[in-house]
Amino acid sequence: MLLIRFFGGKGGVGKTTLAAAFALSRARSGLRTLVVSTDPAHSLGDVLDTALSDAPAEVLPGLWAAEISGERQARRRVAEVTEDARHAVPRDVLPAVERHLARAVDSPGTVESALLDRLTELVDQVGTEWDELVVDSAPTGHMVRLLTLPALLTPWIEGLARQRAKASDAERMVAGMIGDTADDEPDPLLQRLHARRERMEWMRTQLVTRALVHLVVVPERLPLAETVRAAESLTDAGLRLGAVLVNRVLPDDDPGLLGRRVDQQEEVLRRLTARFADHGVVAVPLLADALTGAGELGVLADLLAAADLA
Ligand SMILES: Nc1ncnc2c1ncn2[C@@H]1O[C@H](COP(=O)(O)OP(=O)(O)OP(=O)(O)O)[C@@H](O)[C@H]1O
Ligand SMILES: [Mg+2]
Structure with a gap:
């Protein structure tokens, strides 16, 4: 299923x-549906017109939504590991370990794997x-990494766990030699690595x-190439592809469409021009060609040269 x-x-x-529209369609068909955003630059709340948080909230009948943050989750996890380290590492090296762990929150790998942890919790609740x-x-690169992270992290965690097991064997041996055999407690770090x-x-x-x-994907040449690459990385990672959604296809049966879009953009242009009057606002027209290579890019180059950007 x-x-x-x-x-x-x-x-x-x-x-x-x-994603929001699809989730809404599922909720309307009677399924309890949760839609979550994993993008650090969240806009799901804007689309649903509701402020969202890490905890799923019912925003429409049968539709729950949440914006999850890898950074918040990473801070929570680093705090747990720091607590374990307090019991597991010698007191004189503890300050260095703590400094290292504090910095770990800012590394992209930590944030992504923490995001995956939160997603795992939510996946665990699907079905109940x-x-x-x-x-x-x-965007794609980030998603491919997120989806392939479990496969990438497993060997890494195994290596860490092996090193850790060796270290605690050695610690126990030393403790045995100096006659201190009382400390036979399971290693909390090792347990956490295994659980993870x-x-x-x-x-x-x-x-x-x-x-x-x-x-x-939008029906343009550059996104087409990226979509084909993304499909390959995803299937290489063992994931299944569903239908590809080609968004913003120009309808050929709506004569009023262009007029309504022109009205909408004029309104937005007016507001941008008012807000950024001190900086200047340059309108770049929609062009028909794929803008790659010096020839086609040249059209835009001329336009920007003529605009004399401040
Ligand atoms: N079919 C459509 N017709 C008209 N406007 C659309 C359509 N689909 C999306 N948009 C508009 O395009 C803009 C970008 O859409 P959206 O935020 O869903 O894209 P996204 O892929 O999630 O972007 P990001 O990569 O920044 O997260 C929004 O203003 C949205 O309202
Ligand atoms: Mg988005």
Whole structure:
């Protein structure tokens, strides 16, 4: 049963909008649906017109939504590990270990794996709390990393756990030699690493067996190339692809459309011009060609040269 759906794709193609709309369609069909945003630059709350937090809240009948933050989760986890370290490492090296752990929060790997932890918690609740989970992902590269993280981290955690096991054997031997055999408590760090590895393997199985990825793309040449690459990385990682959503296809049966879009953009242009009067606002027209290579880019180069940017 496929119960988890990811909406991924290049920046700005409509992932958040379509993830929210799809989740709404599921809620309307009577399924308890949770839609979560994993993009650090959250906009799901804007699309749903409601302030969201890390804890799922029911925003419409049958539709719950949350914006999860890897950074907040990372801080929580680093605090736990720091607490373990206080018991597990010698007192004289503790300040250095604490400094190292404090810095770990700022490394991108920590934030991404913490985000995955939070997603794992939510995936764990699909089937009990919710019938379906819809994930609004960050742009493609980020999503591929997030989805392949369990596979990448498992060998790393195994290595760490092995080193840790060796170290605590040695510690026990030293303790035995000096006659202090009382300390036979299980190593909390090692236990945590094992638990984490099991959890990641569980998540990877969930992703491979229960998840589907919908790639969202706009009908232009550059996004096309990226979509084909993303599809390859995702299937290489063992994930299943669902239908590709081609967003913003120009309809050929709505003669009033262009006029309404022109009205909308004039309004936005007016507001931008008022707000950024001191800096200048330059309108760049929509062009028909794919803007790659010096020839086609040259059109825009001339335009920007003529605009004489402040
Ligand atoms: N089919 C559509 N017709 C008109 N406007 C659309 C359509 N789909 C999305 N948009 C608009 O395009 C903009 C970008 O959409 P959205 O925020 O959903 O993209 P995104 O892929 O989530 O972006 P990001 O990569 O920044 O998270 C929004 O203003 C949204 O309202
Ligand atoms: Mg988005």
